[in-house]
Amino acid sequence: MAREDVLVTTQWVEENLDNPQVVLIEVDEDTSAYDRSHIRGAIKLDWTTDLQDQVRRDFVNKAQFEALLSDKGVANDSTVVLYGGNNNWFAAYAYWYFKLYGHQDVKLLDGGRKKWELDARELTDEPVKLESTTYTASEQDLSIRAFRDDVVAAIGVQNLVDVRSPDEFAGRLLAPAHLPQEQAQRAGHVPTAVSVPWSKAANDDGTFRSNDELKAIYTEAGFDFSKDTIAYCRIGERSSHTWFALQELLGEPNVKNYDGSWTEYGSLVGVPIALGDEPGEA
Amino acid sequence: MCGATEGGLPLDGINTKIEAIIQGQVTKDGSPVGVAYVRLLDKSGEFTAEVPVSATGHFRFFAGDGEWTLRTLAPGADTVDRKVIAAVGSIAEVEIAL
Numbered sequence: 001m002a003r004e005d006v007l008v009t010t011q012w013v014e015e016n017l018d019n020p021q022v023v024l025i026e027v028d029e030d031t032s033a034y035d036r037s038h039i040r041g042a043i044k045l046d047w048t049t050d051l052q053d054q055v056r057r058d059f060v061n062k063a064q065f066e067a068l069l070s071d072k073g074v075a076n077d078s079t080v081v082l083y084g085g086n087n088n089w090f091a092a093y094a095y096w097y098f099k100l101y102g103h104q105d106v107k108l109l110d111g112g113r114k115k116w117e118l119d120a121r122e123l124t125d126e127p128v129k130l131e132s133t134t135y136t137a138s139e140q141d142l143s144i145r146a147f148r149d150d151v152v153a154a155i156g157v158q159n160l161v162d163v164r165s166p167d168e169f170a171g172r173l174l175a176p177a178h179l180p181q182e183q184a185q186r187a188g189h190v191p192t193a194v195s196v197p198w199s200k201a202a203n204d205d206g207t208f209r210s211n212d213e214l215k216a217i218y219t220e221a222g223f224d225f226s227k228d229t230i231a232y233c234r235i236g237e238r239s240s241h242t243w244f245a246l247q248e249l250l251g252e253p254n255v256k257n258y259d260g261s262w263t264e265y266g267s268l269v270g271v272p273i274a275l276g277d278e279p280g281e282a
Numbered sequence: 283m284c285g286a287t288e289g290g291l292p293l294d295g296i297n298t299k300i301e302a303i304i305q306g307q308v309t310k311d312g313s314p315v316g317v318a319y320v321r322l323l324d325k326s327g328e329f330t331a332e333v334p335v336s337a338t339g340h341f342r343f344f345a346g347d348g349e350w351t352l353r354t355l356a357p358g359a360d361t362v363d364r365k366v367i368a369a370v371g372s373i374a375e376v377e378i379a380l
Binding site: 033085086087114117118119120165166167172173175176177178179197199200204205 | 317319321322324326328329330331332333334342343344345346353355356357358361
């Protein structure tokens with residue numbers, strides 16, 4: 001897949017603000033960011049309410065996803081362009097989510113909201129309501145989603161990529177450093193996981209590094225390109241960013257995102273955990 | 283703004299005894315900068331976290347004991363790096379002038 005099939009520039013978005021084929025969607029960790037300001041014409045998806053089941057810990061089901069996109073005005077043939085804060089963590093998560101439910105034409109705004117702001121491009125607080133559609137989703141494509149048992153079975157067998165910060169990997173922090181650290185689960189990482197922080201895949205302005213740079217980064221970290229891969233982080237959003245880099249940019253087959261990630265794995269009873277900066281033994 | 287440092291972000295609900303807080307304000311020519319991104323790098327220079335500043339230029343991190351670097355990016359300004367020492371139970375205040 002060519003890079004331009006999955007990534008668009010801020011300039012491309014500016015030139016397509018009035019293109020009715022393009023549906024621009026902001027997805028942020030800070031779900032109030034959109035309400036303060038957004039790119040003109042962009043709609044909002046709230047990852048906590050729109051993309052999560054409100055009772056059990058799981059995604060919305062196929063029917064709920066269809067109802068959501070129909071109400072938001074996304075059509076099956078829309079070119080969906082996702083962007084957000086935090087270097088596109090949650091936009092990449094939404095990208096992976098759209099792929100999970102089979103949306104064909106979805107792209108990320110390279111650099112996300114940060115690049116747009118650093119370019120000093122215009123933001124607005126005008127509300128946006130698109131005409132509703134009748135959206136039909138596919139069944140979940142589980143070839144890109146890992147569950148806890150897949151992770152345990154992958155120890156010492158597949159590439160496990162821990163994309164959290166080095167201090168979270170080693171067990172010195174339990175959450176990203178912009179969040180409070182009180183957590184219930186144990187610290188550390190899945191044994192044999194290599195540490196490749198998501199941030200290595202991005203430049204300071206939030207854009208993705210070149211494919212040559214990405215390949216060098218994963219190779220240096222001990223990543224085996226002949227093996228299947230599971231990426232994880234704390235709640236599955238930073239690992240979506242790495243899933244995007246590995247599968248959509250580098251074209252690696254058989255890459256799964258473990259959305260349960262450390263908040264699930266670190267709370268499981270009886271599973272192995274490694275501490276410290278090294279991957280550890282199987 | 284109970285528990286906040288003057289003009290800063292509120293500390294309501296945060297147990298400051300167990301957190302190593304780094305916070306401050308980004309300014310340019312003496313005025314707060316409303317659009318900027320502050321990155322927290324660890325002692326090896328590795329990215330650890332990033333926040334957009336508030337409308338008043340304020341930012342906060344929950345770090346750990348040790349030396350950190352704050353890297354600030356803003357439209358039309360050069361990137362600024364500032365070293366800071368954090369410790370659990372204390373608040374490190376950093377003013378960043380672009």
